Amino acid sequence: CERQDGRPFRQRLLVVANRLPVSAVRRGEDSWSLEISAGGLVTALLGVKEFETRWIGWAGVNVPDEIGQKALTKALAEKWCIPVFLDEEIVHQYYNGYCNNILWPLFHYLGLPQEDRLATTRSFQSQFAAYKKANQMFADVVNMHYEEGDVVWCHDYHLMYLPECLKNHNNNMKVGWFLHTPFPSSEIHRTLPSRSELLRSVLAADLVGFHTYDYARHFVSACTRILGIEGTPEGVEDQGRLTRVAAFPIGIDSLRFQNALLVPQVQEHIKELKERFSGRKVMLGVDRLDMIKGIPQKILAFEKFLEENPNWRDKVVLLQIAVPTRTDVPEYQKLTSQVHEIVGRINGRFGSLTAVPIHHLDRSLDFLALCALYAVTDVALVTSLRDGMNLVSYEFVACQEAKKGVLILSEFAGAAQSLGAGAILVNPWNITEVANSIALALNMSAEEREKRHQHNFHHVTKHTAQEWAEMFVSELNDTVVEAQLRTSK
Numbered sequence: 001c002e003r004q005d006g007r008p009f010r011q012r013l014l015v016v017a018n019r020l021p022v023s024a025v026r027r028g029e030d031s032w033s034l035e036i037s038a039g040g041l042v043t044a045l046l047g048v049k050e051f052e053t054r055w056i057g058w059a060g061v062n063v064p065d066e067i068g069q070k071a072l073t074k075a076l077a078e079k080w081c082i083p084v085f086l087d088e089e090i091v092h093q094y095y096n097g098y099c100n101n102i103l104w105p106l107f108h109y110l111g112l113p114q115e116d117r118l119a120t121t122r123s124f125q126s127q128f129a130a131y132k133k134a135n136q137m138f139a140d141v142v143n144m145h146y147e148e149g150d151v152v153w154c155h156d157y158h159l160m161y162l163p164e165c166l167k168n169h170n171n172n173m174k175v176g177w178f179l180h181t182p183f184p185s186s187e188i189h190r191t192l193p194s195r196s197e198l199l200r201s202v203l204a205a206d207l208v209g210f211h212t213y214d215y216a217r218h219f220v221s222a223c224t225r226i227l228g229i230e231g232t233p234e235g236v237e238d239q240g241r242l243t244r245v246a247a248f249p250i251g252i253d254s255l256r257f258q259n260a261l262l263v264p265q266v267q268e269h270i271k272e273l274k275e276r277f278s279g280r281k282v283m284l285g286v287d288r289l290d291m292i293k294g295i296p297q298k299i300l301a302f303e304k305f306l307e308e309n310p311n312w313r314d315k316v317v318l319l320q321i322a323v324p325t326r327t328d329v330p331e332y333q334k335l336t337s338q339v340h341e342i343v344g345r346i347n348g349r350f351g352s353l354t355a356v357p358i359h360h361l362d363r364s365l366d367f368l369a370l371c372a373l374y375a376v377t378d379v380a381l382v383t384s385l386r387d388g389m390n391l392v393s394y395e396f397v398a399c400q401e402a403k404k405g406v407l408i409l410s411e412f413a414g415a416a417q418s419l420g421a422g423a424i425l426v427n428p429w430n431i432t433e434v435a436n437s438i439a440l441a442l443n444m445s446a447e448e449r450e451k452r453h454q455h456n457f458h459h460v461t462k463h464t465a466q467e468w469a470e471m472f473v474s475e476l477n478d479t480v481v482e483a484q485l486r487t488s489k
């Protein structure tokens with residue numbers, strides 16, 4: 001099997017993630033169109049090119065009929081994707097419920113459901129049962145497509161029960177699991193009713209990976225405190241069986257962004273944007289419209305900056321591009337109204353007949369438009385309350401070779417550990433601190449911007465998505481070989 005450039009692929013890789021890189025939209029009984037899915041997991045994995053990859057996951061749509069399922073399976077096969085069909089009830093209980101209303105907020109330190117989200121806890125048991133059922137459905141599809149020698153790489157909090165399902169079926173499968181979110185302090189994980197079952201299942205994998213050393217450490221101490229299993233320098237060892245646990249910081253395909261800036265259409269778009277915002281500094285936020293991204297806090301900090309710096313009021317604009325996400329979950333619906341309300345108030349307060357200080361778009365931008373925006377930005381604002389890594393900050397840096405803009409970055413994003421020396425780090429909960437950082441960024445000297453940018457650019461271009469995947473997969477191969485040697489002794 002060969003790549004497009006004729007070189008052989010390294011190995012066959014089955015990537016298993018809840019979200020496929022494309023989401024399906026039905027156009028007719030047996031016709032589908034496919035759109036790129038938004039999110040860091042998809043962005044990073046699309047940058048992995050050296051493996052013969054099959055991607056197994058959910059296409060983001062309910063397809064109850066056989067004709068539709070057959071047609072979609074065929075359309076996805078052209079993209080090397082294999083669908084897992086989840087019905088509406090499973091999606092409701094597993095994806096909206098257990099994954100996005102329980103695990104996602106908990107892993108980002110927002111806690112288990114309280115008050116109006118309490119109703120959810122009452123159905124906790126049925127949601128966890130649906131979670132396990134959905135994971136088994138993913139496992140069944142993996143088992144159908146698995147060939148001896150494949151590496152099976154499971155991704156994210158949706159699939160914590162998958163390693164156990166896979167190993168129960170075939171203990172010789174090479175199974176890795178990677179978490180794209182933070183793994184919280186063991187004190188937080190301890191509150192989860194299914195805490196032990198999930199940890200045990202993840203430990204069935206041969207290799208468990210996290211974005212940062214801290215997340216890996218939290219996982220190991222959760223295993224020690226909750227399961228009573230000792231951590232070792234390599235990972236976690238239980239009754240002679242070692243699960244290797246390590247940090248593998250993710251990256252992006254930086255060349256894809258750098259090359260995009262050379263495309264004439266992007267150059268044209270950059271020119272238009274510069275004209276459109278001439279005389280004003282451009283500040284940019286690009287996020288999924290998610291409570292962990294700290295969008296209300298960011299906008300309130302911008303308001304405070306405008307309040308305290310009247311001389312900047314007609315010289316700066318904040319572009320906030322927030323693609324709607326998980327729209328069936330009530331918390332996300334509430335967030336949308338909250339953000340609209342704050343933006344409306346601030347634009348009413350500081351806007352004029354001809355200009356408003358905040359342009360807020362609830363939509364996804366296509367790749368080239370996004371690159372053009374990154375390139376004209378003076379200050380990027382990434383104020384996540386918690387974030388596994390945050391690839392938007394990497395994408396911004398990759399597009400800033402000409403401008404050398406400033407990155408304001410939350411200290412609670414994994415990226416703070418890699419881009420911290422070049423960025424202005426902030427506590428996103430501290431509105432005054434963020435407002436002061438905006439002033440600092442806008443007034444920063446060209447020399448200082450250059451120095452900070454070079455630091456970050458070096459990191460982003462050196463530590464790519466490809467390197468991340470290679471490190472994970474080669475560690476997984478080595479771990480399995482070492483385990484075989486140990487048992488044969």
Ligand code: ADP
Pocket residue numbers: 038039040041043286287288321322323363364365366370389390391392393395
């Ligand atoms: P998360 O994985 O939580 O969504 P990341 O920052 O790691 O956060 O990744 C987000 C990915 O989604 C990036 O590749 C970014 O370009 C993309 N994205 C986010 N918002 C938008 C948007 N409004 N339009 C287009 N792409 C977006």
Ligand code: G6P
Pocket residue numbers: 019038039040041042156180181325326
């Ligand atoms: C984060 C998660 C991914 C998820 C993405 C988009 O990046 O880590 O697993 O795919 O958000 O969210 P969605 O629910 O639309 O897949």
